Every structure is written in C-alpha cells, then in structure tokens.
Amino acid sequence: MIKKEKLTIIATEQIAKDTIEMKLKNIHVSETVVPGQFLHILMEGHTLGRPISIADIDKENHIVTILFKVIGAGTKRLAEYSVGQQIDALGPSGNGFPLWQDEKVTVLLIGGGIGVPPMYCLGKQLAKQNVNVIAILGFQTAEYVIYEEKFNQIAETYIVTDDGSYGNKGFVTDLLDQVEEFDCYYTCGPLPMIQAITGKLKGKDGYISLEERMGCGVGACLACMIPANNESGYKKICSDGPVFRAEEVTI
Amino acid sequence: MSELAVAMPGLNLNNPIMPASGCFGFGREYSNYYDLSELGAVIMKAATGTARLGNPTPRVAETASGMLNAIGLQNPGVDKIIEHEVQFLAAYNTPIIANIAGSTIEEYEMVAAAFNKTDHVHALELNISCPNVKEGGIQFGTNPVMAAKVTERVKRVSKLPVYVKLSPNVTDIVAMAKAVESAGADGLSMINTLTGMQIHLPSKRPLIANKTGGLSGPAIKPIAIRMIYEVKQRVDLPIIGMGGICNAEDVLEFLLAGASAVAVGTANFGNPLVCREIIADLPDVLNRFGFASVQEAIGKAVFV
Numbered sequence: 001m002i003k004k005e006k007l008t009i010i011a012t013e014q015i016a017k018d019t020i021e022m023k024l025k026n027i028h029v030s031e032t033v034v035p036g037q038f039l040h041i042l043m044e045g046h047t048l049g050r051p052i053s054i055a056d057i058d059k060e061n062h063i064v065t066i067l068f069k070v071i072g073a074g075t076k077r078l079a080e081y082s083v084g085q086q087i088d089a090l091g092p093s094g095n096g097f098p099l100w101q102d103e104k105v106t107v108l109l110i111g112g113g114i115g116v117p118p119m120y121c122l123g124k125q126l127a128k129q130n131v132n133v134i135a136i137l138g139f140q141t142a143e144y145v146i147y148e149e150k151f152n153q154i155a156e157t158y159i160v161t162d163d164g165s166y167g168n169k170g171f172v173t174d175l176l177d178q179v180e181e182f183d184c185y186y187t188c189g190p191l192p193m194i195q196a197i198t199g200k201l202k203g204k205d206g207y208i209s210l211e212e213r214m215g216c217g218v219g220a221c222l223a224c225m226i227p228a229n230n231e232s233g234y235k236k237i238c239s240d241g242p243v244f245r246a247e248e249v250t251i
Numbered sequence: 252m253s254e255l256a257v258a259m260p261g262l263n264l265n266n267p268i269m270p271a272s273g274c275f276g277f278g279r280e281y282s283n284y285y286d287l288s289e290l291g292a293v294i295m296k297a298a299t300g301t302a303r304l305g306n307p308t309p310r311v312a313e314t315a316s317g318m319l320n321a322i323g324l325q326n327p328g329v330d331k332i333i334e335h336e337v338q339f340l341a342a343y344n345t346p347i348i349a350n351i352a353g354s355t356i357e358e359y360e361m362v363a364a365a366f367n368k369t370d371h372v373h374a375l376e377l378n379i380s381c382p383n384v385k386e387g388g389i390q391f392g393t394n395p396v397m398a399a400k401v402t403e404r405v406k407r408v409s410k411l412p413v414y415v416k417l418s419p420n421v422t423d424i425v426a427m428a429k430a431v432e433s434a435g436a437d438g439l440s441m442i443n444t445l446t447g448m449q450i451h452l453p454s455k456r457p458l459i460a461n462k463t464g465g466l467s468g469p470a471i472k473p474i475a476i477r478m479i480y481e482v483k484q485r486v487d488l489p490i491i492g493m494g495g496i497c498n499a500e501d502v503l504e505f506l507l508a509g510a511s512a513v514a515v516g517t518a519n520f521g522n523p524l525v526c527r528e529i530i531a532d533l534p535d536v537l538n539r540f541g542f543a544s545v546q547e548a549i550g551k552a553v554f555v
Binding site for chain 1: 273276277279283304305308309310311313317318320325517519521
C-alpha cells in the first residue's frame with residue numbers, strides 16, 4: 001500500500017549522460033515494492049511529485065534503486081541531493097508487472113532510454129524464477145547506455161542505438177524478428193516506441209508501462225488519464241497502471 | 252461549540268477544513284490515508300449532467316509555487332455520482348458539498364435538481380468559474396448578469412443552500428459577489444484558479460495540451476486573500492476561502508481576511524495527509540495569535 005515515506009539516500013552517482021542512479025533506504029518501500037511500481041517523489045520547493053520507477057530491489061538491506069534522467073527543474077534538483085539526505089515520496093505506487101512462475105516460458109523485455117530501469121527490475125525477478133529472459137535495449141547514443149553488464153547476467157541482451165554509436169544501429173523494433181520465439185513481452189520507454197512495438201506485436205501477449213505528468217499520484221485528480229476500452233472510456237496511469245495489458249488502453 | 256466549530260447555511264462544521272473540489276476526487280483514494288469523518292466537510296469533484304471525458308493529456312504542469320491544471324471537468328455524470336460517490340461518502344460523519352457545473356443554464360438546473368433526490372448532500376457549490384472547458388463554466392463566472400441569472404435559476408430548483416464559486420479572472424470581484432448575492436446566493440466560495448500558460452522551451456509548445464490551464468497553489472494565495480478582503484467589506488455572505496492553503500497559519504490568514512471556512516486543494520497532491528495535519532495544528536495556531544476559537548478570528552484583520 002502507498003504510504004508517505006522518507007527515504008534516505010545512501011548512494012547517488014551519474015552512470016551515463018544526464019542519468020543518475022540513486023540508492024534509497026526505506027523499510028516500507030523495500031519490503032512491499034514489486035517490479036513495475038514507482039515512487040512519487042516530492043522535492044522541497046516543488047508542488048508536484050515526480051513519478052520515478054524502481055530499477056532494483058534489495059529487500060535484505062532495505063534498499064531500492066531508482067534511475068532518472070535530468071531533464072527539467074525537478075530532476076535537476078533531485079540530482080543535487082547528496083548521500084545522507086532524505087527525500088519525501090509516496091510509494092510504492094501503481095501496479096507491478098504480472099510475473100511468470102513457469103520455467104518453460106520465454107519473455108522478451110524491450111526497454112527504451114529511461115524506460116530500461118523498470119525492465120531490469122522485472123528481468124532480475126523473472127530470472128530468479130527461472131524464466132528465460134531476452135532483452136532488447138534501445139538508447140539514443142553510446143553515452144546514454146545503462147545497465148548493459150547487469151542485463152548480461154540475467155538475459156540474452158541486445159543493444160541498439162539510434163545512431164549506431166554502440167551495438168546495432170536502428171530501433172528496438174528492428175530486432176523483434178531476429179530474437180528467438182517468446183511467449184510474452186514487456187515494454188517501457190518513449191510512447192512512439194511503445195506504439196511501434198504494440199503495432200508490430202499485435203495479438204501477442206504483452207504488457208506496457210506508461211508514464212504521464214501526474215498530479216496527486218493516487219488516482220484522485222484525473223491528470224494522468226489514458227483512453228481505454230472499458231465502460232468509463234479511460235484508465236488512470238498512476239493507480240490503474242502504470243502497467244497495462246497491451247490491448248487494454250488506446251495509445 | 253468547540254473551538255474549531257463553524258456554522259454556515261446548511262453546514263454545521265466540526266472544523267473549518269475541507270478538501271477543495273477537483274483536488275480530492277470523491278474521497279475514495281484519500282480514505283486510504285485517514286478517516287474522512289475528521290474533515291469539516293468534503294467538496295466533491297464537479298458534477299455535470301452527463302459524463303465528461305475531459306481534456307487531452309498532459310493536463311498538469313508545475314509552476315513556480317504552484318501548478319497549472321486543465322482536467323476539463325472529467326466526471327461520470329450526476330446520476331452516477333449520486334448513486335455511487337454520494338453513497339460512499341454518506342458513510343462518513345462529515346457534510347457533503349456537491350460542486351455543480353454545466354454548459355448551459357438548463358444543465359446547471361438539471362444537475363442542481365438531481366441533488367434534491369438525495370438526503371446526503373448538504374449544500375451546492377455552484378461552479379461558474381472553471382477556466383478549462385470551452386462552454387459554460389467561466390462564461391458565467393466573468394459576467395455579473397450571467398452569474399446572477401444562473402444563481403437565481405439554480406436557487407429556484409434546489410432545496411439546498413448555494414455557495415457560488417467565484418472566478419478571480421475578473422476586474423471587479425466585488426461586482427460579481429454583489430450580483431450573486433442579489434440573485435439569492437447563500438454563500439461564496441473563492442477563489443477558483445487563475446487562467447495561465449507556460450511554454451516548454453525545447454518544443455516551444457504550451458506545457459499542457461489544453462494550452463491554458465488554471466493556476467493554483469501558494470502562488471495565488473495573496474490574490475485570494477485580497478479578493479476575500481475586498482468582498483467581505485461590501486457583501487454580507489459567508490465565505491469559504493481557498494487558494495494555496497498549505498498549513499494552519501495560512502488558514503488563520505484566510506479567517507482574518509473574512510473567510511468562515513476554507514478549502515485545501517493543491518496541497519493534497521504533495522501531502523495526502525495535509526487536511527488532517529492542518530486540523531490538528533489549527534488550535535495551537537489560533538491560540539498562538541490570541542484567538543480562542545475559529546469563530547472569533549473571522550474577519551479580524553486590522554485595516555486601520
């Protein structure tokens with residue numbers, strides 16, 4: 001359940017261009033979070049929280065890892081926080097990815113840019129459950145590549161960059177026909193990437209993780225809506241998602 | 252009467268703190284955080300005659316000391332609200348205020364009349380000030396003749412006290428308040444958001460899809476205080492004050508300016524427990540500044 005928590009920063013490091021990895025200590029969040037959920041982080045002097053997904057969970061040491069890209073004033077401020085400081089957040093928020101327990105299953109993870117971290121959190125859990133994991137990770141250029149070594153330990157991993165400066169040149173969708181047969185896919189990344197993937201993999205069992213600017217982060221303010229094929233005509237990304245079945249929402 | 256209690260038309264409030272319309276949904280999400288019976292009242296999200304899907308996203312953007320929103324009155328329609336949401340809130344021991352909106356006077360009348368069917372709603376908040384829909388809302392809220400007309404028509408069909416929610420997007424807020432007072436309003440609710448815009452430099456586009464949105468949060472608090480002060484000098488209606496309230500000191504400032512009760516909006520987003528915390532802090536703040544009760548502090552700002 002979502003609680004208003006204080007998390008203590010125990011490490012913060014720039015691990016790629018504009019990309020910060022932060023390790024946060026908190027008992028409630030680390031004990032209850034599942035892959036796909038996020039923290040709604042509120043920085044002092046800011047009105048709205050920033051939804052940031054969980055990249056790794058260490059239940060034993062009560063640590064969760066987040067990765068974020070420094071884009072605007074909020075993420076710039078968050079990047080300035082240092083070890084020992086506390087951050088306020090609501091969490092763990094949203095719903096996680098459905099998980100397989102069957103070792104005969106092969107899943108494909110497709111991550112783009114800062115959509116890669118939740119794919120790692122999920123892949124690590126699936127690998128632990130003996131699921132066969134394949135990962136296709138896309139980045140703008142070589143300097144944005146993150147978590148390649150970590151993915152190599154849990155998945156057969158393919159890297160693509162838009163300009164070919166690392167891995168294959170092109171988009172994640174270019175590799176979809178080249179990987180082995182899979183039973184289910186999971187994806188997180190920029191909306192055009194998710195649209196291309198769900199279009200190309202129509203009919204396949206798949207789950208997408210969406211993001212949107214949020215207000216309350218708990219489902220009350222109706223800021224982060226996505227059109228859906230249900231009676232009300234919409235779903236809330238913060239509380240019905242951020243993970244959806246691919247055909248559940250209209251993107 | 253306890254030190255926090257306030258009586259207003261149709262509303263016997265245990266304390267003067269209520270969540271503002273649109274910032275609290277219908278209370279369901281926040282009921283996971285605390286007992287809604289602790290609130291002075293709940294102001295529900297706006298109800299329209301039929302369901303509305305609202306505006307395209309993004310619908311919110313942060314600003315200096317506040318935020319812009321353009322949700323677009325998304326709601327399931329008045330009948331579903333009465334059937335499901337009023338029913339849900341009725342289980343709590345707190346008065347319910349229904350915010351009503353429409354594109355035409357007839358829609359306002361229809362929604363107001365619909366709330367006659369339930370015994371669980373204690374007052375209406377007449378939303379003539381939503382800046383985020385193409386029709387209705389603000390067109391009634393910026394023209395005193397139109398504001399009086401819709402107030403009068405709603406008063407005629409409703410059995411409930413009517414608090415008219417005023418828009419700050421006007422030159423003469425007193426003229427608006429006087430117009431709805433003469434049309435029979437039982438109280439005022441002020442202020443709604445100020446229309447604003449923010450442009451994203453890399454894309455050179457407005458940061459919200461609706462282009463403009465309503466500015467809320469601490470940035471607008473001085474405007475709210477000034478408008479409540481101006482109206483209180485000239486109009487004899489009780490006021491529910493709102494605009495950037497974050498803590499119990501802010502509440503006292505609104506009381507001093509002339510509000511009898513207050514609504515907390517944007518601050519719920521940063522802290523879902525903020526209403527409860529303000530209620531807990533209020534007695535100390537009142538005492539610290541020399542007041543024995545909320546009632547005693549209303550309109551006590553010194554202007555000479």
